[in-house]
Amino acid sequence: MAAAGTCGTGTRSTGSMVAAASTNNVTSFQRRGPRASGADSGCSRLVSIAGTRPSVRNGQLLVSTGLPALDQLLGGGLAVGTVLLIEEDKYNIYSPLLFKYFLAEGIVSGHALLVASAKEDPADILQKLPAPLIDDSYKKECDEDVCSHKMEPDIKMKIAWRYQLLPKMEAGPVSSSRFGHYYDISKRIPQELIETSKWHGFFLPEKISSAFNVESCSLTPGYMKLLQFIQNIIYKEGFDGSNPQKKQKNILRIGIQNLGSPLWGDDICCTENCDTSHSLTKFLYILRGLLRTSLSACIITMPTHLIQNKAVIARVTNLSDTVVGLESFIGSEKETNPLYKDYHGLIHIRQIPRLNNLIYDISDVKDLAFKLKKKLFTIERKFAVKKTPYLRRLQTLKNIYGENCQLGDMICCPKIKVCLSNKEFIQSFNV
Amino acid sequence: MFPELNNFNTTRAEQGKLTLLCDAKTDGSFLVHHFLSFYLKANCKVCFVALVQSFSHYNMVGQKLGVSLTTARERGQLVVLEGLKSAVDIFFRPREEPHPLQFLREANAGDLQPLYAFVRDTLEPVDCGEAAWRCPVLLVDDLSVLLSLGVGPVAVLDFVHYCRATVCREWKGNVVALVHDSGDAEDKESDVLLNGLSHQSHLILRVEGLATGFCKDVHGQLRILWRRPLQPTTPRDRSLTYQYKIQDKSVSFFAKGMSPAVL
Numbered sequence: 001m002a003a004a005g006t007c008g009t010g011t012r013s014t015g016s017m018v019a020a021a022s023t024n025n026v027t028s029f030q031r032r033g034p035r036a037s038g039a040d041s042g043c044s045r046l047v048s049i050a051g052t053r054p055s056v057r058n059g060q061l062l063v064s065t066g067l068p069a070l071d072q073l074l075g076g077g078l079a080v081g082t083v084l085l086i087e088e089d090k091y092n093i094y095s096p097l098l099f100k101y102f103l104a105e106g107i108v109s110g111h112a113l114l115v116a117s118a119k120e121d122p123a124d125i126l127q128k129l130p131a132p133l134i135d136d137s138y139k140k141e142c143d144e145d146v147c148s149h150k151m152e153p154d155i156k157m158k159i160a161w162r163y164q165l166l167p168k169m170e171a172g173p174v175s176s177s178r179f180g181h182y183y184d185i186s187k188r189i190p191q192e193l194i195e196t197s198k199w200h201g202f203f204l205p206e207k208i209s210s211a212f213n214v215e216s217c218s219l220t221p222g223y224m225k226l227l228q229f230i231q232n233i234i235y236k237e238g239f240d241g242s243n244p245q246k247k248q249k250n251i252l253r254i255g256i257q258n259l260g261s262p263l264w265g266d267d268i269c270c271t272e273n274c275d276t277s278h279s280l281t282k283f284l285y286i287l288r289g290l291l292r293t294s295l296s297a298c299i300i301t302m303p304t305h306l307i308q309n310k311a312v313i314a315r316v317t318n319l320s321d322t323v324v325g326l327e328s329f330i331g332s333e334k335e336t337n338p339l340y341k342d343y344h345g346l347i348h349i350r351q352i353p354r355l356n357n358l359i360y361d362i363s364d365v366k367d368l369a370f371k372l373k374k375k376l377f378t379i380e381r382k383f384a385v386k387k388t389p390y391l392r393r394l395q396t397l398k399n400i401y402g403e404n405c406q407l408g409d410m411i412c413c414p415k416i417k418v419c420l421s422n423k424e425f426i427q428s429f430n431v
Numbered sequence: 432m433f434p435e436l437n438n439f440n441t442t443r444a445e446q447g448k449l450t451l452l453c454d455a456k457t458d459g460s461f462l463v464h465h466f467l468s469f470y471l472k473a474n475c476k477v478c479f480v481a482l483v484q485s486f487s488h489y490n491m492v493g494q495k496l497g498v499s500l501t502t503a504r505e506r507g508q509l510v511v512l513e514g515l516k517s518a519v520d521i522f523f524r525p526r527e528e529p530h531p532l533q534f535l536r537e538a539n540a541g542d543l544q545p546l547y548a549f550v551r552d553t554l555e556p557v558d559c560g561e562a563a564w565r566c567p568v569l570l571v572d573d574l575s576v577l578l579s580l581g582v583g584p585v586a587v588l589d590f591v592h593y594c595r596a597t598v599c600r601e602w603k604g605n606v607v608a609l610v611h612d613s614g615d616a617e618d619k620e621s622d623v624l625l626n627g628l629s630h631q632s633h634l635i636l637r638v639e640g641l642a643t644g645f646c647k648d649v650h651g652q653l654r655i656l657w658r659r660p661l662q663p664t665t666p667r668d669r670s671l672t673y674q675y676k677i678q679d680k681s682v683s684f685f686a687k688g689m690s691p692a693v694l
Contacts, residue, residue: 218581227522231519278581282535282579282580282581285514285518286522288515289517290519292485292515310616311617311618315618318575318611354460356487356492357492357495358677358679359677366644
């Protein structure tokens with residue numbers, strides 16, 4: 001069979017398959033290989049791990065962030081081996097929700113967890129995770145929140161495909177869905193689920209002992225200890241392929257809360273020119289090195305609005321893979337703006353990585369807003385509205401010339417051929 | 432390599448050149464893949480300092496562009512220094528022998544002398560009788576990461592200077608490096624590095640995102656600036672601007688405003 005043939009040649013596939021026991025090329029980026037023929041050991045021992053799926057584009061292994069709407073925006077999910085950086089909103093109200101969704105998804109999918117925090121005991125964080133919703137209760141939640149623009153399920157999608165982003169349009173969780181679950185924020189996760197899960201906690205005040213040895217490199221002691229802890233867990237539990245006896249592969253989900261805040265011993269949020277200015281960036285680099293060589297995914301929330309030095313924010317963004325920023329309306333003038341009255345804040349997808357590819361999955365929709373309902377956190381396209389001719393023209397313009405342009409702007413290009421029948425639109429350009 | 436980019440005469444087989452790749456508000460890593468595949472196909476010996484992504488990432492993109500990095504590495508044509516993997520090794524399993532990236536171990540990152548020594552040892556032309564490669568090439572992705580890891584901009588400039596002196600001048604090879612332009616983020620160290628390198632380089636490829644924001648059909652704009660032209664008759668500092676769209680296996684370039692989506 002062709003499948004066995006390609007497995008046999010090996011040169012192309014060894015680099016891309018997970019080599020189970022080799023120490024030098026265990027990467028978490030796996031090509032969606034041919035069906036496991038089982039004959040050749042170099043072939044895909046890609047036993048599918050619960051709670052993951054290969055990406056449609058390049059076969060990369062993805063895990064769910066816990067919010068199916070966010071998964072869609074990130075191109076299907078979070079790639080294993082990468083870092084998801086959440087830039088916290090100003091009063092840190094909504095970013096802990098994303099953090100908790102990520103961890104809850106890990107528990108429900110059976111992944112191992114590593115929770116690190118300088119503020120809260122990881123055991124307490126786990127107690128407060130949201131409860132997973134089973135199918136019929138999700139449908140009830142949907143019905144309760146009927147909004148004015150809920151569509152009838154039997155009308156086919158005649159309107160633009162991008163409206164598919166409205167999470168209300170998605171069917172509820174399929175009964176045996178193994179990727180992406182829905183959660184009820186108003187309820188706590190059942191105790192039995194926490195007890196059956198495998199988790200490791202890192203609470204900074206406990207780990208920093210009074211006698212700290214002078215570290216030879218420029219990381220702050222808190223980061224140093226955290227890195228050593230993470231590396232220890234990865235090595236002991238065999239997430240980097242170092243333990244070949246382990247038949248059942250699993251993913252390690254790492255969650256680090258409020259990284260960069262003064263509680264971690266880093267004064268990058270306090271002064272503009274601080275002594276430990278490279279501590280955070282070095283930490284991120286080494287963390288990413290650890291993740292790339294193991295089956296793990298990491299979520300970090302960082303109070304970037306507190307960082308005084310904008311250059312550091314740019315560097316941190318460059319050193320992370322996926323960056324999502326939350327901007328809540330509390331306390332800003334947008335809170336009273338009638339345009340935004342349905343939403344609690346904006347969500348910005350600042351960066352999506354290009355992994356094993358020149359291109360990446362990026363959704364066209366850039367203006368996204370979130371809303372925290374009683375039980376759900378939803379992400380919607382801002383001003384999801386009826387399709388007036390004005391907005392359709394505007395959207396076409398934005399598709400061609402970029403997000404910030406408006407109708408009536410002078411656009412300097414030699415020819416415009418626009419396939420719209422509306423004469424008024426074409427006349428608004430000087431051609 | 433992208434055939435259209437080659438047609439702009441950026442990569443004639445000139446030797447002894449420093450090419451600077453610079454990106455602002457967008458991701459310019461496609462240029463790194465271009466140059467890597469170009470030089471491998473041109474049968475040059477390449478030393479690739481890959482600080483940003485893992486080897487398998489470059490390998491998979493390289494396969495789409497028609498080169499196999501694993502084969503090149505086995506043949507000895509390509510030597511890759513993987514930054515991420517080495518950082519983990521240095522940090523958690525400290526050994527006493529020097530490593531090119533050993534500044535990670537130290538509190539004040541000193542200079543990049545070990546890294547330069549690694550480059551020099553790798554690209555040194557050996558006089559064995561077998562198939563000699565064409566000119567040696569050093570490719571760095573990217574230098575801005577070194578700033579984030581605590582190395583000062585002057586130390587990075589010194590490193591580039593040493594590499595230029597050895598690789599470009601002595602061995603008639605080429606050096607290609609990627610630097611991020613921080614734009615309005617006011618990163619003084621990055622500006623020092625970028626200005627210093629722009630002054631020294633022969634060819635600058637600057638990739639910028641569109642001023643109007645994200646666009647589906649035009650991913651950005653590429654400015655090619657030739658400095659120090661090698662023939663005295665050509666005018667100094669010629670520059671060209673193109674817009675581009677990145678596709679799955681190649682990048683298409685077109686003049687400003689002539690995107691196929693618009694025409």
